[in-house]
Amino acid sequence: MQLWYMSARPSPTPLLLFSKIHLAQWMPIMSPNPKSMSDGVVTRFAPSPTCFLHIGGARTALFNWLHAKANGGKMLLRIEDTDRKRSTSEAIDAILEGLTWLGLEWDGEPVYQHARAARHGEVVEQLLAKGLAYKCYATPEEMEKMRERAHGEGRSAVYDGMWRDRDPGDAPAGVDPVIRFKAPNEGDTVIEDQVQGTVTVANKNLDDLIIARSDGSPTYNLAVVVDDHDMGVTHAIRGADHLTNASRQAQIYAALEWETPVFAHVPLIHGSDGAKLSKRHGALGVEAYRAMGYLPAALRNYLVRMGWSHGDDEIFSTAQMIEWFDLAGIGRSPARFDFEKLASLNAHYIKNSDDGELVNLVRAIVPELSQEARPPNSDDEACWEKLALAMPGLKERAKTLIDILDAGRFVFVSRPLDMDEKAENLLDDEARAVLGGLLVSLEGVEDWSVEQIEYVVRGYAEKTDLKLGKAAQPLRAALTGRTTSPGIFDVLYALGKDEAVARIRDQVR
């Protein structure tokens, strides 16, 4: 563990053009260090465990993973749980499971940020000792006034620095202070972001942020800097909502004389109304996409195309993504989430999946479905075997695994079948008469293969001068209880002779 703390990158080359003498005027120039690329790329995904892994987080993780893989590097996982009150183990589990399901395996053990509080405290002490941080005793009321004043004067910096240079002897008794970072007042902080380009913020717009709470616990921006540094992170790829944090973090890096990682702030994913995707859009965790019957490969493909492109290419295997992924290919404008496109991609991946594998995937999500949504007899092995037989016809019309389950429901139901209204209407006397004739022909089939079945049914239609549809539709109704289904010969075949014949006989009487 001690070693871990010391695991800064080998000989970090300070890129910061500032000296202690000119602290107040410093202007860190954070250009990416091309050398560090060849030293081995280390990315990290750093979710806060306050809720499930949502779609935006999943994409951030994907980009970090891809960038690591594309450069032969590693993606680390860090759970940002400094706020103990809001962190839950359920959320941690959901995040870990979500990443695993998506196929985004991280390297090494997850790092729990709260476990590193001692190290964070150590850095806070260092900053304090060097005069780069100070204790602040401002009351909530005073802060509220400052907020109002800043807003009224149209300034963006809120805290006015009232304790920045004040004599600690003025400290009120019995008040635990917070510790603030002594941020530079003049000059600019410049970030060379791989996605956003050069982002310049005037230092006067950034106030002295709190790096340790009054109970001594570290805050986010301090912890992130210390952890990214100690973990040897070379590339911080995260949502654009962290862009302002990046400026503040850059100041802390500069104060500590540490090299900043390369930043890449990816535009956010928006809901259909154009606002940041959130719970009010019904934003879902990845486990919800799994339950809706989406394939990990489809979700990955969809996610990688949101904000990133490789010419006109739409379909990417994981290997291709890794080969082609490049931070430079990420666009700067936010994207809206579109279920239709995800569904179309999902349909593509389903069509190209192996039948047996699809059966397993469908089976795996059944326990996650509500009681009504589950097919009857879902513990009957024979039904699953029939589903496998029907899969070729099922998968070409499905957009999700749920579609397969729904369209394939006829293999699960038991006789006598429930008929939907259209099927009921279709089975008039004429149709039942046709079924009667068909029944006799089908009972005579020895070799119950798709070819034989088709031969017999077509033969019957020709013999009785019926259009094929006149035979197929009554069969469909009798066999599935519906008016739509996969090809009728496939349905007959999947059901097996005994069951098919019995279902037809049920309707002849």
Place this chain on the structure above:
RNA sequence: GGCCCCGUCGUCUAGUCUGGUCCAGGACACCAGGUUUUCAUCCUGGUAACACGGGUUCGAAUCCCGUCGGGGUCACCA
């Protein structure tokens, strides 16, 4: 409101850095036609965009300025 970012078909985007090959290409969606035992799939075709206004230039989606619009962020949350 301050600060930061963004603005090509309804949506995701190519093209923008290195102005002309773009009266703007692809994908999803949508519409029409074809294949077909239903529904789909599949095939063919179609509708549809450079936010607006100036400027630079022989020439601008591409460069510059402004306007408008959208988003993010301003916690002892992360």
